[in-house]
Amino acid sequence: MSAVRTIAHRGCAEQYPENTVHAIRRVAAHVDAVEVDVRRCASGELVVVHDATIDRVADRCGRVADLTYADLADCDVLDTGDGVPTLEAVFDAVPSDLALNVELKETGLADDVAALAGGHDHDVLVSSFLVDALHESRGVAPALDRALLFDDDRETPLDVAAEIECTAVHPSVARCLATPIVERAHERGFDVNAWTVRTVADAERLAERGVDGIIVDRRDLL
Structure with missing residues (x-):
């Protein structure tokens, strides 16, 4: 069995203050990628x-x-004493040998994300539940890796991911364990990163299924 990548969900939100530079600095040495x-x-x-x-x-x-x-900078986020960070500050905080997964929570962000990615040495994966946001990313930065997020409700997700020219898909844990989505995604050339993995038992079952990465709130699951 090949090694499974560990992707820190919001910087491992169960252990550290989510989506903060503080979390990234604490988790960076222990994971393969950080998701924000x-x-x-x-x-x-x-x-x-x-x-x-x-x-x-x-x-x-x-x-x-x-x-x-x-x-936003004047806020105190989760008792860190720091405000909400910019994406640029996160890029600066993530070591260049650590991958960064940027989840687009809305449309209209693709140009700025691509510009930041182009100015840094990180491996960057852009992900989203929003098909339009991924279409925008493909349009402005076709060489930037993309991943479609989906849960149990989305039909034909692999067809959608192929249309957007994704390199990966991010199905829910339940979808991975209850359906042959992992095998079918691999057959079509997608990496598979499962979200959000919260137990060792699920991590082990997903590894047996052959997922490429697990998106976790704790860095010590694997």
């Missing part, structure tokens, strides 16, 4: 935050799209 979520704030910068609002992770409330970067 990206949105655009009101002043135009790409910022790293999962939800459409900052209510769950910060000491203030509001929609990311309505807040300037000055507002």
Whole structure:
């Protein structure tokens, strides 16, 4: 059995403050890649935050799209003493030999993500549940690797991934374990990274299925 890559979901959100430079620095030596979520704030910068609002992770409330970067930088995210980071700050914090998975949480980000990726030496994978966001990425940066995220509800995901010219697919753990999606994806030339893996038992079952990577909230599952 080949080695399975460990991808730190939001920087291993169960162990460290999610989507923060603090988390990336703590987890970098222990994983093969870091995954972060990206949105655009009101002043135009790409910022790293999962939800459409900052209510769950910060000491203030509001929609990311309505807040300037000055507002977001002035927050305290999950008691780190730091604000919401820009994607550029995350690129700078990730060691160049560590891969970076940028999940697009909305459309209209592809140009800026491609520009940042082009200015750094990291292996970059752009992923999204949003087909339009991946279409945009293919249009502005066709050489940038892409991955389609999907759960149990999306039909014909491999056909969709092929249309967008993805190099990988990111199915849910349940989809990987309950269907032959891993084998079928490999037959069509896709890498398979399963999300979000939360138990050792699931990690072992997925490794037996032949997944290429597991997206985890804890770095010590494998």
